[in-house]
Amino acid sequence: MAKNERLDKLTAAAFGLSRSEAAKAVKGGRVSLNGQTVTDPERKISPTEVIFLDGQRGIYEKYIYIMMDKPEGYLSATEDREGEPVTALLPDGLRRRKLGIVGRLDKDATGLLLLTDNGELNHRLTSPRYHMDKVYRVRLDGRADEEDIRAFADGMELGDFKTMPARLEIMGEGEICLVTIKEGKFHQVKRMFEKRGLTVLSLRRLSIGGLRLDDALGAGGWRYLTAEEKKYLEEKSGIKQKN
Numbered sequence: 001m002a003k004n005e006r007l008d009k010l011t012a013a014a015f016g017l018s019r020s021e022a023a024k025a026v027k028g029g030r031v032s033l034n035g036q037t038v039t040d041p042e043r044k045i046s047p048t049e050v051i052f053l054d055g056q057r058g059i060y061e062k063y064i065y066i067m068m069d070k071p072e073g074y075l076s077a078t079e080d081r082e083g084e085p086v087t088a089l090l091p092d093g094l095r096r097r098k099l100g101i102v103g104r105l106d107k108d109a110t111g112l113l114l115l116t117d118n119g120e121l122n123h124r125l126t127s128p129r130y131h132m133d134k135v136y137r138v139r140l141d142g143r144a145d146e147e148d149i150r151a152f153a154d155g156m157e158l159g160d161f162k163t164m165p166a167r168l169e170i171m172g173e174g175e176i177c178l179v180t181i182k183e184g185k186f187h188q189v190k191r192m193f194e195k196r197g198l199t200v201l202s203l204r205r206l207s208i209g210g211l212r213l214d215d216a217l218g219a220g221g222w223r224y225l226t227a228e229e230k231k232y233l234e235e236k237s238g239i240k241q242k243n
């Protein structure tokens with residue numbers, strides 16, 4: 001059974017407000033439960049109760065999980081550092097949640113990006129111990145060949161580390177390839193090709209483990225993970241979500 005929590009805390013979580021903003025909204029008579037206005041921010045309620053703010057339904061979820069099709073030119077960051085972070089593509093309420101990125105992508109890379117405020121799950125999925133295969137589609141300035149396939153499969157010395165065996169699949173003439181890696185070190189795919197004398201012209205992540213990029217999103221599009229996708233990640237990381 002989920003533990004009861006204070007109304008202001010759950011209102012904050014359900015609508016992406018700060019705790020004091022939520023308390024103010026409750027005191028101001030803007031929040032209702034079961035059709036009744038509730039003005040006591042300390043009132044204990046179950047996280048399964050549906051909260052309405054200004055007549056809008058909020059669904060309380062302890063953690064949120066978002067899939068995004070990262071567009072080129074955005075930083076895999078949650079704050080503005082040296083450019084626009086991907087979170088700028090999310091609505092205000094979501095931006096206030098402490099979202100982390102599960103496996104970053106370079107600024108010029110596109111494709112599947114996973115965001116969550118479940119820090120423990122993020123930590124586990126990013127660890128190479130959990131062996132989440134990441135699949136990338138790359139376009140090269142030349143043609144990859146059988147020798148490259150072998151070099152990827154053998155593991156490569158990249159100076160600071162040796163890669164785990166990776167899979168390289170050549171499409172058509174060899175300028176387009178699919179690469180599957182287990183780790184996610186900085187610029188890893190680009191560095192692997194560089195070592196083979198090839199330059200990556202574009203890189204797009206298609207999947208992380210069994211989680212596939214939803215083609216319907218389009219560049220910059222996002223959606224919440226489905227219950228099935230969340231279950232998959234929880235099982236994979238060995239974490240059962242407690243509400």
Ligand code: URA
Nearest residue numbers: 105106187188189190
């Ligand atoms: N490998 C790279 O080189 N860049 C990415 O963004 C991801 C993997």
